[in-house]
Amino acid sequence: MRRRTFLGAAAAPVLAAAPVLAGCSGGSKASGPRRPLRFQSLAWQAESVRANKALVAEWNRQHPRSPVEYVQGAWPTVHDQLLTAFEGGEAPDIIHDASDDLADFAYGGYLADLTGLLPDRLAADIPRHSLRTGTFQGRLYGVPFLQEPRVLIANRKLLRAASRVRVPTPDRPWSWAEFRAAAKKLTRDGGRDGHQYGVAWPLKEPVSATLNLALSTGGRLFHRRADGRAEVRFEAADQVVPRTVHDQVHADGSAARATLGMGGSDTLPGFFAGRYAMVPLGFSYRQQIVQQAPKGFEWTVLPAPMGSAHAQGVSPQTLSIAADCPRKEEAMAFLAFLLRPENMARLALGDWMLPTGTEALRDPRLRVVKYGWATGTALAGTLRAAPAQSVRGYPEWKDKIATPGLQEYYSGAIGPTELRNRLVEDGNLVLARYQR
Structure with a gap:
């Protein structure tokens, strides 16, 4: 893809x-x-x-x-x-x-x-x-x-059936807190059709999704020092999106843990079966949905959650x-x-x-x-x-530091302190080699 x-x-x-x-x-x-x-x-x-x-x-x-x-x-x-x-x-x-x-x-x-x-x-x-x-x-x-843009592809029938869930629009998108609350309300346990999760996060390649969505909360992760060199900082605004995803999986139970290692296309069969009410995907995935969705399946496109910055990388x-x-x-x-x-x-x-x-x-x-x-x-x-656009060494930082670090954090193998140490301390050692 x-x-x-x-x-x-x-x-x-x-x-x-x-x-x-x-x-x-x-x-x-x-x-x-x-x-x-x-x-x-x-x-x-x-x-x-x-x-x-x-x-x-x-x-x-x-x-x-x-x-x-x-x-x-x-x-x-x-x-x-x-x-x-x-x-x-x-x-x-x-x-x-x-x-x-x-x-x-x-x-x-x-x-x-x-x-x-x-x-x-x-x-x-x-x-x-x-x-x-x-x-x-x-x-x-x-x-x-x-x-x-990254958007939410949602099951229209499940969205309509959920009580007290405001449907977001481009003018009034969900905040990250509202998105987390909506995913909880869209989660159902057991029943004849099995478990229904509010959201499925396909994060086989987690870096670009995390960084670009974090722009909505003012997160940048990469900053320029006075001498022009780039450095990594993992500040409060950078942590809102990864913490939301982590907590949806491990605290709320509203996000399917099994999808964390999937690509976007891998989540579609479960989405069509009603196992996931929403899937954050790139806008172009709509073509696959049009081609593959079963007859009569109702779906809609919602804006991704936004923070105070109201932007997306x-x-x-x-x-x-x-x-x-x-x-x-x-x-x-x-x-x-x-x-x-x-x-x-x-x-x-x-x-x-x-x-x-x-x-x-x-x-x-x-x-x-x-x-x-x-x-x-x-x-x-x-x-x-995207915040990393002009950073030399970004591909190596992404592949060797950020990808495994975020994967382990989202899976629950490491906590936020260890994630920060990897992204910042190990990450800046990588970037320094490209900026001498």
């Missing part, structure tokens, strides 16, 4: 893919000035792949002297594959990735600075807080174009240009074409996500009540750059 593993990709597939992607550094004299620019897309859903390929074909019909070749990439291996391609001088010209994967490539000099290349229309259309997700040290290295999908690309202006022209409002909306619909552009967000197809589209577009204004 869209959850990505940045480290540990197998070497053989990466090396095998590199010759296919050759293009950025090798195509000047040897293959002529009009070789196709290589566009590596990470689209994977059938609708999204069709939309991307159709737009490439449309561009090629309109610009026969500046052709673009579509190259299929994959989310699970993209970080290591790109690193190998960059170091070998064989990277694609136009690169589809995610903003939380760009820092090492940007600081390493592998990506072109797009600040002076970005057309005024795009600069004005994409909000500044979105553009900041692709900005490092004041330079733009990735243009954000698709984003995905997000790491948008981005488009970048390789630093070695010999025709950066042409690459940007294609990028600008791909991100015209009508095309950005088309890509968003194909991926069941939200566009970053304000014009594309006005597309009527993204504002219908059906399948929760209107709820998603109403949340677009609350999305902000």
Whole structure:
């Protein structure tokens, strides 16, 4: 799915893919000035792949002297594959990735600075807080174009049957305390159909969900010191979300412990069976629900709980240009074409996500009540750059420190003091190696 593993990709597939992607550094004299620019897309859903390929074909019909070749990439291996391609001088010209994967490539000099290349229309259309997700040290290295809020997918029938549970709206979301209380009321013991939990937390990869939702309470976890270096602090605002999840599992009994090691898709059969009343998921999971839900199953999209900050962290999908690309202006022209409002909306619909552009967000197809589209577009204004966006060493901190630490905390194996020691003390030792 869209959850990505940045480290540990197998070497053989990466090396095998590199010759296919050759293009950025090798195509000047040897293959002529009009070789196709290589566009590596990470689209994977059938609708999204069709939309991307159709737009490439449309561009090629309109610009026969500046052709673009579509190259299929994959989310699970993209970080290591790109690193190998960059170091070998064989990277694609136009690169589809995610903003939380760009820092090492940007600081390493592998990506072109797009600040002076970005057309005024795009600069004005994409909000500044979105553009900041692709900005490092004041330079733009990735243009954000698709984003995905985390929402609550709820069983409408169970929600309706629960007494005294206020249904949240984007204008009046639940507070974290209200969410905890609602999950308790949606929990039922025994009976002919077995136990019904108020919520299922799929936290096989717990870090991004925890950090991005903690932004709603003012939590940032990563802070900049006076010398510009990043450090980890686990303060009161950072602890609200993880403590809520922990207490729902171990104190309230309103969250299913068995789902903590699951991915989002793994929870859907239990959700359809009525075992879980709500599941926090990325907005794009709605497509799977539409495809897989049994006939007559009623579901709805609710906003995620919010704290005083009324914000949610997000790491948008981005488009970048390789630093070695010999025709950066042409690459940007294609990028600008791909991100015209009508095309950005088309890509968003194909991926069941939200566009970053304000014009594309006005597309009527993204504002219908059906399948929760209107709820998603109403949340677009609350999305902000994920706290870890520009932190060097974040992938290692996430994989070696935060992931096992949060998994053990949520399972009950360690307490809050040990979690803090790992995230802060061990975590800062990791970050220090990247900031010398």
